[in-house]
Amino acid sequence: xxxxxxxxxxxxxxxxxxxxxxxxxxxxxxxxxxxxxxxxxxxxxxxxxxxxxxxxxxxxxxxxxxxxxxxxxxxxxxxxxxxxxxxxxxxxxxxxxxxxxxxxxxxxxxxxxxxxxxxxxxxxxxxxxxxxxxxxxxxxxxxxxxxxxxxxxxxxxxxxxxxxxxxxxxxxxxxxxxxxxxxxxxxxxxxxxxxxxxxxxxxxxxxxxxxxxxxxxxxxxxxxxxxxxxxxxxxxxxxxxxxxxxxxxxxxxxxxxxxxxxxxxxxxxxxxxxxxxxxxxxxxxxxxxxxxxxxxxxxxxxxxxxxxxxxxxxxxxxxxxxxxxxxxxxxxxxxxxxxxxxxxxxxxxxxxxxxxxxxxxxxxxxxxxxxxxxxxxxxxxxxxxxxxxxxxxxxxxxxxxxxxxxxxxxxxxxxxxxxxxxxxxxxxxxxxxxxxxxxxxxxxx
Numbered sequence: 001x002x003x004x005x006x007x008x009x010x011x012x013x014x015x016x017x018x019x020x021x022x023x024x025x026x027x028x029x030x031x032x033x034x035x036x037x038x039x040x041x042x043x044x045x046x047x048x049x050x051x052x053x054x055x056x057x058x059x060x061x062x063x064x065x066x067x068x069x070x071x072x073x074x075x076x077x078x079x080x081x082x083x084x085x086x087x088x089x090x091x092x093x094x095x096x097x098x099x100x101x102x103x104x105x106x107x108x109x110x111x112x113x114x115x116x117x118x119x120x121x122x123x124x125x126x127x128x129x130x131x132x133x134x135x136x137x138x139x140x141x142x143x144x145x146x147x148x149x150x151x152x153x154x155x156x157x158x159x160x161x162x163x164x165x166x167x168x169x170x171x172x173x174x175x176x177x178x179x180x181x182x183x184x185x186x187x188x189x190x191x192x193x194x195x196x197x198x199x200x201x202x203x204x205x206x207x208x209x210x211x212x213x214x215x216x217x218x219x220x221x222x223x224x225x226x227x228x229x230x231x232x233x234x235x236x237x238x239x240x241x242x243x244x245x246x247x248x249x250x251x252x253x254x255x256x257x258x259x260x261x262x263x264x265x266x267x268x269x270x271x272x273x274x275x276x277x278x279x280x281x282x283x284x285x286x287x288x289x290x291x292x293x294x295x296x297x298x299x300x301x302x303x304x305x306x307x308x309x310x311x312x313x314x315x316x317x318x319x320x321x322x323x324x325x326x327x328x329x330x331x332x333x334x335x336x337x338x339x340x341x342x343x344x345x346x347x348x349x350x351x352x353x354x355x356x357x358x359x360x361x362x363x364x365x366x367x368x369x370x371x372x373x374x375x376x377x378x379x380x381x382x383x384x385x386x387x388x389x390x391x392x393x394x395x396x397x398x399x400x401x402x403x404x405x406x407x408x409x410x411x412x413x414x415x416x417x418x419x420x421x422x423x424x425x426x427x428x429x430x431x432x433x434x435x436x437x438x439x440x441x442x443x444x445x
Contacts, residue, residue, distance in 0.1 A: 006229055009186075009189040009192070012063055012186050012273070017110075018111055020179060024179065025075040030075075031132060033073060033135055034071070034073035034137070034172055035136070035151075036057065037058070037138075038058045038064065038066070038069040039052070039053065039054050040067045040068055056370075057138070059274055059365065060176065061176070064084065064110050066101055068086075069086045070085040074128065081113060083112065083113065084116075085121045086101060086102065086116075089103075103117050126151045126163075129166065132166050133166060134170050136169075136171070138173050140173075145169070148166075151165075173370075177372075191275050194235070194276060194277035195416050195427035195430070198268065198270045200229060201225035201226050203441060204225045205222045207441060208221045209258065209287070210258070210445070211286060212257065212258065215241070215256050216254045219268075222240075222268055229272075231270035231271055233271050235271040236268075236269065236276070237252045239267035241264065242259065242262050242263070242265075243408055244410070247410035260285060260286050261286065264285055265410055266280065267279070267280040274365050276365070276366065276367040276369075278414060281414075281438075282410070283438050288439060289439070292405045296331075296394055296396070296411055297411050299328065300413055301413055301434075302331075307320050307323055307390045307392065311423070312422075312424060313382055316382065317359070317379060318379035320360060320390070326342070326346065328351060329342060329345050332345070332354055337354065337403075355393060355395070357391075357393070359391060360390055361388065362386070362387065383419060384421045387419070387427070388417055390415055391414030391415075392413065393412030393413070394411050413433055
């Protein structure tokens, strides 16, 4: 049954993109320039491409949505510091693939100081970079390196005419990624929306679930809601793991039949305006937790709640993770899966058989977003504007040394949490995680 979609938040403004570029340029030494390519189309099969998704760093600095573009940042250039090369206008080709923005549109609608079509790149690129001492670019990008090497070669050939080639290439991504780590209010609004529509998808899957369906049918319901709400796509490959499949951390087959009495774990998020939601919920196929499922679920939920409460400025992801390890290890001892004292089991890391991953990762334009986790060798303190996941889990393998009633239980609970000036805000609270709330929601289905 159709329902009205949530109202969309405002898009990132041209002024914000301009401020981001200015901040990056202000961090460069005198005489430097930035050369940053966009993403390109990728062939899926024969002459069919995958849906285009812009490179996150390129999008962060430009908001420009087309492939095969190249951004130059030229601090202190009188004719304009921001130059874009973009796809040529081509009426015949645009009949097949749609209108292209073109150089004039890049200036008028996307805030570039100057733009050229790619047909003019060879004529202008080296001249624009003549005299720049250092070129900042993504050094792991073959296309960027090839462009930079071509520029340096051309300018070396013209040295007798006074050309000055760059003396070196420097990695630019660390500078961009440190900027991206702290989200603006406009970014947070988009991430709240991505979290809200992700939550609606999870709730829809819960209401749909019943024995006899297949995992892919829950995936279909969830992703239908994402698209209905205006998401461009899932932010990553949707995980729907029922029964022992939930113990496979990145299970994506999503083909098994849902069985009465099993749990199902769904890890999925919507991508809205290129910003990712990332939610995991675990619930019973038949709508009612068994006593042992409730016990294990309660251990994971309590660990997650304690971890979320610990998110605040000055805390570190390492401290939050260690709190989760302590809570889960204590729970594993209570379940009889580990023996001995709590400190000994933490020390020998025997808990890792059942909890092998970290508690958190950064979230933003990428689902595993950018930004260093350590500074000067130490875990970095959280700051307002950071966004992270909190996702403890327990995965009890279907193996002979595990008590039969616990075998094949996999439970993860994940929310997206923004660090605020005074503490934190959960961006994905719209989908239930308390046992009674899950059971009540599923009863509606």
